[in-house]
Amino acid sequence: MPINPDVAIGAEIGEVSFAWTSSDVLLYHLALGAGPAELRYTYERDLVVLPTFATVAANLRVFEPPAVSFPGIEIDLAKVLHGKQEITLHRPIPTSGKAVARSRVADVFDKGKAAVVVQEVAVTSSAGDPLWTARSSIFARGEGGFGGSRGPSDRIGWPSRAPDFVFETPTLPQQALLYRLCGDRNPLHADPSFARAAGFERPILHGLCTYGIVARVLVNELLDGDPARVASFGAKFAGVVFPGETLRIRVWREDGRLLVTTSAAERDDAPVLADTVLVSTI
Numbered sequence: 001m002p003i004n005p006d007v008a009i010g011a012e013i014g015e016v017s018f019a020w021t022s023s024d025v026l027l028y029h030l031a032l033g034a035g036p037a038e039l040r041y042t043y044e045r046d047l048v049v050l051p052t053f054a055t056v057a058a059n060l061r062v063f064e065p066p067a068v069s070f071p072g073i074e075i076d077l078a079k080v081l082h083g084k085q086e087i088t089l090h091r092p093i094p095t096s097g098k099a100v101a102r103s104r105v106a107d108v109f110d111k112g113k114a115a116v117v118v119q120e121v122a123v124t125s126s127a128g129d130p131l132w133t134a135r136s137s138i139f140a141r142g143e144g145g146f147g148g149s150r151g152p153s154d155r156i157g158w159p160s161r162a163p164d165f166v167f168e169t170p171t172l173p174q175q176a177l178l179y180r181l182c183g184d185r186n187p188l189h190a191d192p193s194f195a196r197a198a199g200f201e202r203p204i205l206h207g208l209c210t211y212g213i214v215a216r217v218l219v220n221e222l223l224d225g226d227p228a229r230v231a232s233f234g235a236k237f238a239g240v241v242f243p244g245e246t247l248r249i250r251v252w253r254e255d256g257r258l259l260v261t262t263s264a265a266e267r268d269d270a271p272v273l274a275d276t277v278l279v280s281t282i
């Protein structure tokens, strides 16, 4: 059986020690499209680190496609899409460092036509200080029906008024080819025949690249360019992005939070990120 919830739920995935340098941070920011107007992301003097670096830091030296293989879970990579991502920052991410990530399978949901696998990771510095925690869901098409719980069907209440801000930001045709150098070598983002076999007309952008680009725009436009103000950032991947498309980002300020939706401007505003919430410290 590809998914055995009794074995999978709560299973420890293990501990990984990792390190990063300012070159990794610069590469990550370039892979999110940062350029000469954002030297605090792209030049080592006064370098700051976007909080979404948390989603790549442990995988920077990974050169193989990811395997969806955990205790009680074996899933073909071609069936997998990133479903949701959330990070909580316990302190600003330093420009270089060493850390330890401890991961577990937090939950597995049976959506009938699909399975949703929720992973949690807690990252501490080598000195033992908490750096960040993250929660990610993968959506595995065709892997439901194993008899597990359907799980929550939560949706965040959204303001009905027009957005307070709308930003547009381009992605590059080579965005996914650049972003994969940050550690996610899933062929879905590079290989046209793999993408077609997975049901897409061409390679799609990494969900975490879109997520990072949106965080970059929000920090630049609404948090005075200060990534240290991000306390948490979560989003649901609602639809694919094809590299080269323009992201349209709509933002509502609500109860001290930024509520955000993102769509693909050239495809009739097709939703790409939903339920996106950024909580800032001030």
Ligand SMILES: CCCCCCC[C@@H](O)CC(=O)SCCNC(=O)CCNC(=O)[C@H](O)C(C)(C)COP(=O)(O)OP(=O)(O)OC[C@H]1O[C@@H](n2cnc3c(N)ncnc32)[C@H](O)[C@@H]1OP(=O)(O)O
Pocket (backbone or CB within 6 Å): 066, 067, 068, 069, 080, 081, 082, 083, 084, 111, 114, 116, 137, 138, 139, 150, 151, 152, 153, 154, 184, 186, 188, 204, 205, 206, 207, 208, 236, 237, 238, 239, 240, 241
């Ligand atoms: C360990 C190694 C891991 C490797 C990971 C690999 C990482 C990367 O390389 C892979 C990627 O980056 S893929 C790119 C980013 N992701 C995407 O583009 C996905 C975009 N989303 C979609 O296509 C659809 O929303 C789709 C297909 C996700 C869902 O659409 P539908 O099939 O139409 O679903 P729907 O009928 O609306 O809902 C069915 C039930 O599923 C829940 N759900 C929906 N979207 C979800 C999502 N994004 N995440 C989690 N759960 C989701 C719904 O709530 C519903 O459940 P219920 O009926 O109980 O409410």
